[in-house]
Amino acid sequence: MIPAAFDYESPASVDEALAVIAGAGDREVKVLAGGQSLIPVLRLRMNAPDLVVDLGRIAELRGVRDDGDAIAIGAMTTHDDVTREPLIRQHALLLSLAAQTVADPQVRHRGTFGGSLAHADPAADMPAPALALGAEFVIAGPSGRRTVGASDFFTDLFTTAIGEGELLVEVRVPKHTGWGAHYEKFNHVAHTWSIVGVAAAVRVEGGTIAEAKVGLTNMGLVPIRATAVEQALVGQPATADAIRAAAQNADQGTNPMSDASADEDYRRHLAKVLTGRAVLAAVG
Amino acid sequence: MGTRRISVTVDGVAYSDDVEPRTLLVHYLRERLGKTGTVVGCDTSNCGACTVHLDGRSVKSCSVLAVQVDGSDVTTIEGLAQNGELHPVQQAFHENHGLQCGYCTPGMIMQSVDLLKDNPDPSDEEIREGLEGNLCRCTGYQNIVKSVKAAAKAGSVSAGVAGGAA
Numbered sequence: 001m002i003p004a005a006f007d008y009e010s011p012a013s014v015d016e017a018l019a020v021i022a023g024a025g026d027r028e029v030k031v032l033a034g035g036q037s038l039i040p041v042l043r044l045r046m047n048a049p050d051l052v053v054d055l056g057r058i059a060e061l062r063g064v065r066d067d068g069d070a071i072a073i074g075a076m077t078t079h080d081d082v083t084r085e086p087l088i089r090q091h092a093l094l095l096s097l098a099a100q101t102v103a104d105p106q107v108r109h110r111g112t113f114g115g116s117l118a119h120a121d122p123a124a125d126m127p128a129p130a131l132a133l134g135a136e137f138v139i140a141g142p143s144g145r146r147t148v149g150a151s152d153f154f155t156d157l158f159t160t161a162i163g164e165g166e167l168l169v170e171v172r173v174p175k176h177t178g179w180g181a182h183y184e185k186f187n188h189v190a191h192t193w194s195i196v197g198v199a200a201a202v203r204v205e206g207g208t209i210a211e212a213k214v215g216l217t218n219m220g221l222v223p224i225r226a227t228a229v230e231q232a233l234v235g236q237p238a239t240a241d242a243i244r245a246a247a248q249n250a251d252q253g254t255n256p257m258s259d260a261s262a263d264e265d266y267r268r269h270l271a272k273v274l275t276g277r278a279v280l281a282a283v284g
Numbered sequence: 285m286g287t288r289r290i291s292v293t294v295d296g297v298a299y300s301d302d303v304e305p306r307t308l309l310v311h312y313l314r315e316r317l318g319k320t321g322t323v324v325g326c327d328t329s330n331c332g333a334c335t336v337h338l339d340g341r342s343v344k345s346c347s348v349l350a351v352q353v354d355g356s357d358v359t360t361i362e363g364l365a366q367n368g369e370l371h372p373v374q375q376a377f378h379e380n381h382g383l384q385c386g387y388c389t390p391g392m393i394m395q396s397v398d399l400l401k402d403n404p405d406p407s408d409e410e411i412r413e414g415l416e417g418n419l420c421r422c423t424g425y426q427n428i429v430k431s432v433k434a435a436a437k438a439g440s441v442s443a444g445v446a447g448g449a450a
Contacts, residue, residue, distance in 0.1 A: 106335055
């Protein structure tokens with residue numbers, strides 16, 4: 001299928017991109033990152049924007065840098081780069097492991113970290129790990145840049161704190177050096193969306209869980225932090241029995257939907273089982 | 285809603301064309317350049333039949349706009365053979381009957397080349413994971429995996445010979 005016709009701009013800088021968007025007036029604008037969600041949507045004519053603004057030529061949006069107590073990931077860094085980047089593997093292993101599970105290799109070569117977060121699909125794999133690690137989202141707009149915390153970024157189904165005329169430019173992820181991590185994903189067949197996914201990062205000290213961070217994919221309209229599990233884990237021995245017991249809290253505060261893949265009760269069950277597996281794998 | 289001029293190298297040949305922004309890379313390859321070796325299998329980004337290499341990495345050409353590849357280098361299934369010699373992965377698919385109807389084959393081969401570049405000696409499981417974005421509706425996966433294994437083996441042998449000769 002062929003998308004409806006649109007105008008196309010490929011600015012070379014963030015400032016230029018913001019100016020193009022600001023100058024679009026009443027025309028509907030879509031921002032193109034890696035295009036692995038947007039282009040299929042355009043092709044199916046589920047959306048027909050007047051103007052597509054492609055961020056692919058903006059070099060400053062790509063790459064990962066050490067930013068003191070955090071690592072800063074450019075919004076246009078691909079999933080494939082997130083899986084390979086040594087800085088991410090060292091300081092935010094959870095992101096690297098989750099990115100490896102996104103779709104398939106071809107999609108990971110094009111799809112971007114920032115694009116996935118901005119798209120905010122409830123079944124996408126990167127939002128829950130970003131939430132769990134307490135990422136901060138740097139958003140550029142006509143009046144400068146602002147930073148939004150993870151708990152305020154994902155606001156609703158396919159909706160984030162990024163406003164009209166704004167762009168997500170960078171994601172700062174606090175360093176979790178030395179933490180164990182795992183992303184446990186359940187889907188029916190290869191390269192399909194997560195029915196439920198669990199992102200876990202754990203710091204173990206002398207056989208005891210000192211800190212734990214757990215994020216849930218597709219257990220509501222937005223990614224959810226499993227705070228009841230985190231609290232239940234801290235101070236527990238890093239054993240299978242203790243972890244499985246804590247994981248029984250995984251569906252607290254969630255609001256999973258029923259759809260063709262799974263009904264609500266099944267998702268609640270999956271969240272508990274997968275949380276146990278994820279945390280157990282994370283403690284190694 | 286006009287057109288844009290793109291310059292792109294495809295299978296070693298430089299092209300310059302005016303395209304509508306909505307033109308998908310796969311349609312540009314097939315309909316403008318006549319490179320019908322790259323096929324459209326599903327129209328939903330699932331099947332991987334349209335896989336090509338964009339600046340050296342595999343992509344689904346149904347999920348890339350032609351305007352996005354301005355200034356880039358694209359390799360299709362038609363650019364793999366050199367001087368009349370099949371690429372080792374093509375040869376391995378031929379020898380191991382790594383196809384049934386053949387429709388998924390261009391994408392399977394392009395993705396297998398990408399996979400082997402990353403991992404020259406993959407296990408069966410790594411091959412299956414590496415090809416997870418490519419569907420064979422005939423379900424002929426067994427011989428596809430066998431073909432990739434054979435190509436990996438042939439690759440290491442020829443690399444060994446080349447190394448020995450040098």
